[in-house]
Amino acid sequence: MAAVTVSQMRKIESAAMARGLSEAELMTMAGEALGHAIANRFPHISCAIAYIGKGHNAGDALIALRVLAEEFGWQIGVRAAYPQDQWATLMQSQREGLGLDVPLEKPLKIQLGSGIVLIDGLLGIGARGALKEPLVEMAREMRTLRERCGVVVVSVDLPSGVDPDSGEVHADSVTADMTFMIGCAKRGLLASTAVNAVGALALVEVEGLSADEECDLDIICPQIMHFGKHPREFDFHKGKAGRVAIVAGSAEFSGAALITALGAIRGGGGLVTIYAREAACAALRSRLPLEVMLKSCDDPRLLLLEKMDAIVLGPGLGEMTSEYEDGILTLVRETPVPLLIDADGLNLLSRKNVKLDARHVLTPHPGEFKRLAPELEGLSREEAAHKFTAENEAILLLKGGRTIVAQNGSTMRVNSTGTPGMSNGGQGDLLAGVTGAFLAGGITGFDAASLGAWVCGYAAELAVNENGEISTATQTAEKIGAALAAWRRKLR
Numbered sequence: 001m002a003a004v005t006v007s008q009m010r011k012i013e014s015a016a017m018a019r020g021l022s023e024a025e026l027m028t029m030a031g032e033a034l035g036h037a038i039a040n041r042f043p044h045i046s047c048a049i050a051y052i053g054k055g056h057n058a059g060d061a062l063i064a065l066r067v068l069a070e071e072f073g074w075q076i077g078v079r080a081a082y083p084q085d086q087w088a089t090l091m092q093s094q095r096e097g098l099g100l101d102v103p104l105e106k107p108l109k110i111q112l113g114s115g116i117v118l119i120d121g122l123l124g125i126g127a128r129g130a131l132k133e134p135l136v137e138m139a140r141e142m143r144t145l146r147e148r149c150g151v152v153v154v155s156v157d158l159p160s161g162v163d164p165d166s167g168e169v170h171a172d173s174v175t176a177d178m179t180f181m182i183g184c185a186k187r188g189l190l191a192s193t194a195v196n197a198v199g200a201l202a203l204v205e206v207e208g209l210s211a212d213e214e215c216d217l218d219i220i221c222p223q224i225m226h227f228g229k230h231p232r233e234f235d236f237h238k239g240k241a242g243r244v245a246i247v248a249g250s251a252e253f254s255g256a257a258l259i260t261a262l263g264a265i266r267g268g269g270g271l272v273t274i275y276a277r278e279a280a281c282a283a284l285r286s287r288l289p290l291e292v293m294l295k296s297c298d299d300p301r302l303l304l305l306e307k308m309d310a311i312v313l314g315p316g317l318g319e320m321t322s323e324y325e326d327g328i329l330t331l332v333r334e335t336p337v338p339l340l341i342d343a344d345g346l347n348l349l350s351r352k353n354v355k356l357d358a359r360h361v362l363t364p365h366p367g368e369f370k371r372l373a374p375e376l377e378g379l380s381r382e383e384a385a386h387k388f389t390a391e392n393e394a395i396l397l398l399k400g401g402r403t404i405v406a407q408n409g410s411t412m413r414v415n416s417t418g419t420p421g422m423s424n425g426g427q428g429d430l431l432a433g434v435t436g437a438f439l440a441g442g443i444t445g446f447d448a449a450s451l452g453a454w455v456c457g458y459a460a461e462l463a464v465n466e467n468g469e470i471s472t473a474t475q476t477a478e479k480i481g482a483a484l485a486a487w488r489r490k491l492r
């Protein structure tokens, strides 16, 4: 399923109605699913206030409020931009169902301090251009509360003021921590230029509102992607889970190799082995997780003789002798198994000319990507990823606030999970290890990279829920299992 434009979404909506679903039924399904999704995503919060305009987007928000109150016991409130006689007819009936006894048009006196979610139901896909009054005032109020009082802002379908087709962020737009897109992903919201207004993304499934058309952009989320979900057979064993070889670490950067190995274990790797140069082994051995093996290896070509199902290469390799570099390049060229290249492995590739193919998964952050493909500087992230994979057969996972996963000949994918709280050292190493485990388990490179990005992003979200604003790589690692379970069960 693809990301759609507003006109495509309207056609999907009309087709659903032609099949017998009424607007009211669609709104009820959307709003109820939205309420469940918000409660599931913010289990430590129990108060929501909806900021509403006068269209059906506001109707979704009101239904979600009812669900949060009735099913989850949340306290709820409404801040309405317009008097009730201006509301869309379908909204009026939703208000009655809420049983709220507050003057809706007046600002609410809210006690801040405990966690509160503000639900942005000002505008949905009926939006035209920049916000106009009285919505500007509402959006400013939400912004002030977010910036000064630490409330979380979630948007229904799109952050009000952001163009759902182009991703243009108009003046006075709502800044969301998370946007719950109704039925289908909206094309413009996936643009990297909109990321700071859109925040993390989630797709709210609504029966009858899915897109089948081909498109040039997809969202990575468990509602529409099916890899990585097959349950393990009861007689599963570590051989089937796969052997992950990690070529990483140095005396100076031992932590990178250890976090990569941790990721490979947490991601479900059956046997995880670090192959490190002798000079790095002492530092590694003293902190090695019990589940990880360490082998001294000063010649990477020896890995070609070992039994393994995937290789992760690069984290913390640091300075290398030219012999060791040559060995790495031989391994990159000749290994028959999937090989993920990160960090110093990528820096090496940026200096040497190596022909890559679909066995190779590259996971650069923006700085590494710039070194790898300096000629693409100045292009948007999407354009750069497209051009890079048009000329390279390798799979590209371009890290960032909106991680992109691209492969020659496939629809580009954009990740939906993550949090600014995971912006710290080691998260990339963890992602490399987790993805390496998926590769060793037999998932294709394109899907393994997509799943790795999603799982690590959601694991960090879960860790932030628990720990506060920040998740360190080891805290993210603790949540990998829970994130994998959520992927399988479509719980985010």
Ligand SMILES: NC(=O)C1=CN([C@@H]2O[C@H](COP(=O)(O)OP(=O)(O)OC[C@H]3O[C@@H](n4cnc5c(N)ncnc54)[C@H](O)[C@@H]3O)[C@@H](O)[C@H]2O)[C@@H](O)CC1
Pocket (backbone or CB within 6 Å): 009, 010, 012, 013, 026, 027, 028, 030, 053, 054, 055, 056, 057, 058, 059, 060, 088, 122, 123, 124, 125, 126, 127, 128, 129, 130, 131, 132, 133, 135, 156, 157, 158, 182, 183, 209
């Ligand atoms: N598309 C679908 O199939 C479904 C849509 N639903 C929800 O309905 C939403 C769309 O609802 P509507 O079509 O009622 O549209 P909106 O809820 O986006 O609101 C449209 C209203 O806002 C006003 N408006 C437009 N641009 C403005 C601006 N820049 N400043 C101030 N006011 C502005 C318009 O005059 C109109 O009164 C979706 O985003 C979604 O949340 C759901 O209820 C389920 C089904």
